[in-house]
Amino acid sequence: MLMLALGCGIGPNTARAASSGEVIFRVAGSEVTKLDLDHFQRTHRLGSVRRLRMPGAVIVAHTSDISATLASLKADPDVEWATIHRRVELADTLPNDPLFANQWQLRNTGQSGGTPGADIRAPAAWDLTTGSASVILAIIDTGTELTHPDLAGRIWVNAGEIPANGIDDDGNGFVDDVNGWNFYAENNNVGPVLGHGTNVAGLAGAASNNGIGVASPNWNSPLMILSCFAPEGFATEADLAEAIVYACNNGARIINGSWGTPGYSLVLRDAIAYAREKGVFLSIAAGNFHFDTDAHPYYPACFGFDNLLGVSGSTNRDEWIFNYGRATLGLSAPASGVYFARYPSTYGTGSGTSYAAPLVAGVGGLVLAREPLLDPLQLKYRLMGTADLVPGLSERSVSGGRLNAHAALSISDLGPPEPVQDLSADSIGPSGTILRWSAPPDTGGGPAAFYQLKIAPATDATTEALQQAYPVWKRPSQPGTTEWLLIPNLEPGTTYRVALRALDSAGNAAPFAYATFATPAAATVFDDPCDTTASAWIANGFELAGGDAHSGALSWQDSPGVQYTSGTVAMLTGGPFDVRPLVRPRLSFYLQHFFPNRFAEGDRLEVEASPDGGATWQRLRRFRASLSPLRRITLPLDEVPASPNLFIRFRVIADANQFVDDGVYLDDIRISEGANDVPYTEEVMVETVDFFGEVTTAPECHYTGNWAQDPGKSSAPRLEGGAALVVAAGTSEATARFTPFLPTDGIFRVYVTHGYAANATNVTWTVHHDGGSSTFLRNQQSGDAHRWHLLGEFVMRYGRDPARGSVELNAGTASGVQVTADAVRFELVQPFLGPSSVSHWEGYE
Incomplete structure (x- = not known):
């Protein structure tokens, strides 16, 4: 039987939900007789049952333990299938708020040039629930305009506190905390210090279906207001941690945090661990730098707690925007030009992951209203697991999808997966x-x-x-x-x-x-824990100082306790090291760094090696933006000539602008054997132009013809370059070869990409691999820009080998306007390690 939910614009549909306590199953083979029904009732201890007109189908009503009933029926050889009985939605609940039509994030009909359906499916979700007053949402932000027309009446009230009597009536340590607390000013004034907190509160839980202004995902959850920010727009980690603890101790089930920092915060880590123990879920904004948070983490969004979900951004066309992280963020939600209740007492649009996170928080409150016994881990993975998978968000988060409120509320829950048996x-x-x-x-x-x-x-x-x-x-x-x-x-x-x-x-x-x-020990020619000044080092602008370190109490720092100055060049040079005994020498070290998170920012760390005692230097890698906490970095030294006189140099270089930061922390520096080790990475990318605008040259890239830089660069996942190279389509002498340093012998997937600068058809790509060469023709059009396009899987060799591990682009076969040489990605599918790899190798030849 199909149950119809008809939206009438005045609240959630009240028709009986066919999924509440009902099971439907089908008997294999034939019609079901009355005797058959009696048999099934006795055998499986079923409640009332009813045959459908479809042969063999039976509904079981009022089942108290759905899981047990399903398990019992599925084990019966006479039962073909058994499942929860679900209703089918015919129409959506629409609120009567006059500006709801502007809120594409809730219901995208193509307004403002968007893609219909690129939204969080709010109306369908409201058919199931509009939230519960028992699920409190804490908004930790800049305070909120309590008298905003669409927030008045939505603010949490501490029932244990008598207003304005100067007494801590409920004994929670806060006097007159009627609506929350201001941790910056240490008082109960939770009004707006800045407009940000009002905007965030309105996105999560503005009053809805009240004939005023806008709607929000969650119509009923009270909003606990916790203010932590100064008028200048900053907060301290301690105040934010105190606010998290307050929310947990005063009944909040969900916390929204539309703020963050690139620095790993121990006090915030412990506050979130406290929330985990209290069963409180956090929705946290990923940041707005357009960076990959796997490489440049942003906290607390990138903490790996079961009760925390880092939220990236999506547009009204289901494209990526702002920070993203394939391994560090959970899902995306609308964050570009979203429409909401704004400060002061008005309405309008805004952009940023600050506005994506409260949508997730509001939807989380809907899920808990419907299933109040879910724990934070279940809620986190429920939201991730029901996200809409769309191409524009692939590899931008763990789920690769955009928030879907209706799916999160309506998914069938049949029990957990089986455990892994053979790890x-x-x-x-x-x-x-x-x-x-x-x-x-x-x-x-x-x-x-x-x-x-x-x-x-x-x-x-x-x-x-x-x-x-x-x-x-x-x-x-x-x-x-x-x-x-x-x-x-x-x-x-x-x-x-x-x-x-x-x-x-x-x-x-x-x-x-x-x-x-x-892990076995490795042959080592140099190992410095950086706890005393080793004789190998010459420091020019670096100091061995206390502070953040991987081991011990000290680390090498370019500006201990302060920010470096504009124009700084600081160097830490070590040597000589005799690496001749090593077959595949590796340089490893622990690194934390803070440079300004800005486009066109020149501040960086450069790691270099010299085989001739410092006469010439070879760059190994550049580091920019931020990385925290200290992370072990491994760099191959294979391409540095084996020498008894190897030197290593770490250089901090700051440009002349006024933007500076905390600089570099180095610890546990080691040069050791890499032979018989596992690959140090499973993905290598080669870009023709790096973040600093420098064209990549040999040995990574080799060009023929007259290529020019163009800003129409691909923004496919994990690229950081600032431009691409272009040439006129059909230029016969124009080629670009990409030759990575591959971390192992193995099977690699090869992808190519292009940005909006490209406009050509029949671009030739040739993959050189262990079995020879394979050629492909691909188009470069704006409609498929900014994505990775798979050429295939190929066996390739360790190291840098143009004949057996490179990709060449030829613009001579192309038609159209211009061809882009942008980036190539090599993803390890199967490493060849040890004797067992021989069968894999033969299978691909």
Whole structure:
């Protein structure tokens, strides 16, 4: 039977939900007789049952334990299938707010040039619930305009506090905290210091269906207002942490945080851990720098807690905008030109992930209103697992999708996936391992939705006790498929314990599976823990100082305790080192750095090597923007001539503008053997122009013809370059060859991309691989710009080998206006490590 929910514009539909406590199943083979019904009722202890006109179909009403009933029916050989009975929606609940038509984020009909349906499916969600007054949303921000026409009446009221009597009536340590607290001013004035907090509150929970202004995802959750920001727009970590604790202690189920910092904050980490213990969920903005947060984390959005969801941005055409992270952020939500209640007492548009996070918080409140027993982990993965997967958001978050409120509320919950049964650490090297396991089935037999990983040295607290567990960006394969995951940049000579589990789209988690392994020691020619000044170093602008460090209490810093100055050049030079005994020498070090997060910013760290005692220098890598906390970096030295007189140099270079930051922290610097190790990365990208506007030259890129820079660069995931190279289509002598340094022998997927500068057809791409060369013709058009386009999978060799690991573009075959040489991506699909790799190699020849 189909239950119809007719939206009438005055609130959620009140028709009986066919999914509440009902199961439907089908008997195999024939009609169901009255005797058959009696048999099924007795055998499976069913409540009232009713036959449908469709042969063999039966509805079971008023089932108290749906999971048990389904399990029992599915185990019956006479039952063909059994499932929860769901209703089908005919129309949507629409609020009567006069400006609702402007709110594409809630219902996108193509207004303002958007793509119809590129929204959070709010009207369909409101058919199911408009929220509950028992689910409190805390808005930690700049205070809120309590008298805004669309916020008056929506603000939380502390029932234990008598207003304005100067007494802490409820004994929570705060006097007259009727609507929340101001942690910056240390008083109960939670009015607007800046307009940001009003905007955020309106997006999460503006009064809706009240004939005034706009609507919001959540019509009923009270908004607890916690102000932490100064009029200048900054807050302290301590005040924000205090606000989180207040929200947890005073009944909030969800916290919205539309703020962040590139620095790893220990006090915020512990406050979020406190919220986790209290069962409180946080929706946190990812930041607005258009950066990859996997490479440049932004906190607290990038913490790996079960109760925290980092939120990226999407446009009204379901394209990516602002910060993103394939491994560090959970999903995207509308963040560009969204329409909402604004300060002061008005309405309008705004952009930023500050406005994406409260949409997720509001929808989270809807889910908890409908399923109040969900814990934060279930809510997090429910929101991720029901996100709409769209091409423009692929690889921009773990889910790769955009928030879908209706799907989060209506997903069938049939139980968790099976646990992983055969987790093992394979191909263990001094600095990492490759995990392998068989993909477990979800309940019902299909693939699970996500994996979650914990890893720690076995000498530390047990893995089970780790508070942070990170989603794995690789999605589960079909059950029984052999999965693998590279875990690089571990410490040599250390025993590790790893935990892995699968989760489904409803947020159910399987038990963790565990494996323990030990990384062997590596042959080392230099190992400095940076706790005393080693004789190898010459410091010019660097100091060994206390502060952030990976081990011990000291690290090398260019500006201890202060920001560096404009125009700074600081150098830390070490040597000589004899690397001749090493087959594949590796430089590794722990790095944290803070440079201004701005486009066209020149401040950076350059890591260089010299084989001739400092006479000539070869750049190994550049680092820009921010990276925190200290992360182990591994750089191959294979292309530096083996020498007894190798020098290493770290250079901080600041441009002349006024923007400066905290600089660099270096610790635990080592030169060791990389042979017989696991790959130090599973993805290599080559861009023709880097972030600083410098054209990439040999050995990575080689060009023929007259290429010119163009700002119409691809913004495909994880690219950082500031421009691309272009040439007229059909220019016969114009070629560009991309030759990466590959981290292992193996099978690689090869992708190409282009930006809006391209306008050509029949561009020739030739992939040079171990089996020869393969040629492809591809078009470069604006409609498929800013995405990775797969050429295929190829066997390629370790290192930099133009004949067996490169890609060449030829513009001579192209027609149209101009061809772009932008970037090529090499993604490791299967590493060839050890004797077992021979069969893989033969299979691809």
